Amino acid sequence: MLxxxxxxxxxxxxxxxxxxxLLSIGFAIVTEQLYHNNPISLIDEKSFHPIMVPIILIxxxxxxxxxxxxxxxxxxxxxxxxxxxxxxxxxxxSFLIGISFLSKTEIFYRTTIIAFSFFSFTFLLSKRWLVKFxxxxxxxxxxxxxxxxxxxxxxxAQKLINEFKHHEEYGYVISHILDPDLDLSGKLINxxxxxxxxxxxxxxxxxxxxxxxxxxxxxxxxNFTEKLDFLNNLGINFHVMINxxxxxxxxxxxxxxxxxxxxxxxxxxxxxxxxxxxxxxxxKTYFEFIIxxxxxxxxxxxxxxxxxLIKLSSSGPVFFSQERVGYHGRKFNLLKFRTMILxxxxxxxxLKKENTQSGPAFKMDNDxxxxxxxxxxxxxxLDELPQLYNVLIGDMNLxxxxxxxxxxxxxxxxxxRKRLNMKPGITGLWQVSGRNDITxxxxxxxxxxxYIKQWSLKLDLMIILKTIPQIFKGSGK
Numbered sequence: 248m249l250x251x252x253x254x255x256x257x258x259x260x261x262x263x264x265x266x267x268x269l270l271s272i273g274f275a276i277v278t279e280q281l282y283h284n285n286p287i288s289l290i291d292e293k294s295f296h297p298i299m300v301p302i303i304l305i306x307x308x309x310x311x312x313x314x315x316x317x318x319x320x321x322x323x324x325x326x327x328x329x330x331x332x333x334x335x336x337x338x339x340x341s342f343l344i345g346i347s348f349l350s351k352t353e354i355f356y357r358t359t360i361i362a363f364s365f366f367s368f369t370f371l372l373s374k375r376w377l378v379k380f381x382x383x384x385x386x387x388x389x390x391x392x393x394x395x396x397x398x399x400x401x402x403x404a405q406k407l408i409n410e411f412k413h414h415e416e417y418g419y420v421i422s423h424i425l426d427p428d429l430d431l432s433g434k435l436i437n438x439x440x441x442x443x444x445x446x447x448x449x450x451x452x453x454x455x456x457x458x459x460x461x462x463x464x465x466x467x468x469x470n471f472t473e474k475l476d477f478l479n480n481l482g483i484n485f486h487v488m489i490n491x492x493x494x495x496x497x498x499x500x501x502x503x504x505x506x507x508x509x510x511x512x513x514x515x516x517x518x519x520x521x522x523x524x525x526x527x528x529x530x531k532t533y534f535e536f537i538i539x540x541x542x543x544x545x546x547x548x549x550x551x552x553x554x555x556l557i558k559l560s561s562s563g564p565v566f567f568s569q570e571r572v573g574y575h576g577r578k579f580n581l582l583k584f585r586t587m588i589l590x591x592x593x594x595x596x597x598l599k600k601e602n603t604q605s606g607p608a609f610k611m612d613n614d615x616x617x618x619x620x621x622x623x624x625x626x627x628x629l630d631e632l633p634q635l636y637n638v639l640i641g642d643m644n645l646x647x648x649x650x651x652x653x654x655x656x657x658x659x660x661x662x663x664r665k666r667l668n669m670k671p672g673i674t675g676l677w678q679v680s681g682r683n684d685i686t687x688x689x690x691x692x693x694x695x696x697x698y699i700k701q702w703s704l705k706l707d708l709m710i711i712l713k714t715i716p717q718i719f720k721g722s723g724k
Contacts, residue, residue: 255529260378261311267370268307272300275363279356295363296354299346306342307367310335320379328375336368392418394455394575398444399462400426400436403488407462408437423450427469447474451481452657452664455576459485480661482668482699483575531704535645538711539635546632553584553629560620563589566633571650574670579642581650582633586621587614628718634673646707647672648695666695669702676706679713 272295279294280287290297314331343360395411397404404424411419424436425444432443442450450456459478465471465487478485543550554565567585570578617625624630637643643650650671656664676698677691698706 261308263374264311264371265304265307267374268304268367269300271363271366271370272303274366275359278362278366279359282358293353294356295359299343299354302346303339303343307335307339310338320375320382323379325376325379328372328379332368332372332375335371336364339367340364392420393457394420394422396423396425396450396456396459397421397462398425398447398459398468400424400428400431400434400441401462404460404462405436407460407488408439412437422454422456425450427463427467444469448477451477451483452659452661453576455574455578456483457575459483461485461487477661480665482665527704531644531707534704534707535638538645539638542632543635546629549629550632553624553632556620557585557618561588561618570653571671572653572656572667573642573650575667576656576664578653579637581643582636584624584630584633586618586624586630587616588618631673638673642670644670644672645674646710647675648698649675649677649691663692665699666692669699674710674714676710679710679717 273289276289276291276295277287279285280291285291285294314334340360343355343363344357347355347357347360397407408421408424411421421439423442423446424439425442425447426432427444429443431441434441461468461471468474475485557565563585565585567583567587568580569583571581573579621630634643638645647669648666648671651659651666656667659666675695677694680694
């Protein structure tokens with residue numbers, strides 16, 4: 248999935264460049280016409296002949312390959328971007344002037360070419376600066392990162408670490424390096440401390456890990472088969488770096504589809520326990536983004552009135568923020584309208600005996616901590632409207648598994664952690680399958696795992712449509 252993401256980013260990045268070139272041509276034509284007080288028209292054979300458009304796009308693509316291909320956003324400083332774009336503009340301008348001189352025909356005015364050079368330089372440079380600024384800032388906030396665990400610390404691991412360092416613009420973060428050799432424990436490898444492989448299970452259960460790389464022959468990894476089975480239960484992708492001098496028969500029983508892959512010239516065999524198609528997930532993200540905007544507009548009067556009602560009914564803040572666990576163990580702050588009295592969390596322990604939900608989750612009928620306005624908001628699920636903000640910033644999906652508390656996740660069985668294989672959602676299969684009638688936590692988990700296994704855009708749409716009557720029916724508690 249990481250390679251797909253990198254290729255998609257590279258493709259969209261270049262497409263955007265070419266769109267900016269077309270925009271520069273249009274601005275240049277209009278500028279020339281304004282300069283000479285001519286009527287405004289984007290099709291003007293004298294100012295700029297349309298036959299030059301594909302020629303410019305092809306030549307600029309060549310210039311991008313020569314001077315811009317290796318300029319990675321996070322590793323290239325702002326001044327370097329200026330230098331490279333000046334080189335592109337210089338050679339591009341020279342090329343167009345050369346064509347004008349050799350063609351002996353009037354295919355564009357010199358004024359148009361000067362304007363085009365100015366606009367293309369400005370647009371392309373501004374785009375690079377803005378993308379660099381954006382990528383740097385989302386990285387500081389912990390977004391756009393993939394957390395990596397490496398098993399092994401010798402040649403294969405060092406090569407992998409160097410490649411990740413070289414391609415840091417894609418957000419690979421090596422969070423743990425484990426090795427079965429006790430003598431290596433605590434030593435540093437490229438600035439990373441080597442830990443004991445005995446911590447393998449506990450790290451996977453407590454820290455966000457997206458990919459695991461085995462940089463050792465399988466026979467040198469203690470309990471290799473059990474580790475693969477554990478990763479499969481958690482739904483975490485794993486890769487075995489080759490040359491392999493041995494392989495485990497246990498893989499045949501994991502119900503995963505291995506395939507040969509290359510991580511920047513490093514051959515690996517990859518295993519993806521879950522089917523995560525990048526383009527479908529991207530479509531889901533943008534599809535839900537549009538729906539969320541529509542929901543915000545529709546419920547805007549309620550979003551304005553509710554804070555006033557909460558303030559009038561009880562003392563305390565309007566919003567309730569609570570730490571939840573999201574995609575692959577990432578923690579985030581979930582927002583809700585406050586429906587309980589102040590210090591409600593401190594009273595939870597005394598109420599646990601009234602819990603109607605089996606397992607780690609807590610649910611109680613007629614919870615005394617809920618305020619009067621809170622009961623109404625919960626009844627119609629209006630307290631969850633602020634979670635639309637969590638969707639907009641990428642912490643959640645509109646549709647997905649319920650976001651659990653960290654305390655709940657600590658009590659999870661390994662196979663239950665597959666619930667973290669997708670971003671949590673405001674609504675989900677559990678909500679449209681009688682959420683208040685489900686008292687066994689195992690049934691709750693089954694619905695979430697069923698959703699992840701059968702996930703499709705069609706299923707998402709069905710859940711959204713089924714959620715609407717559930718809201719108006721007032722089935723919340």
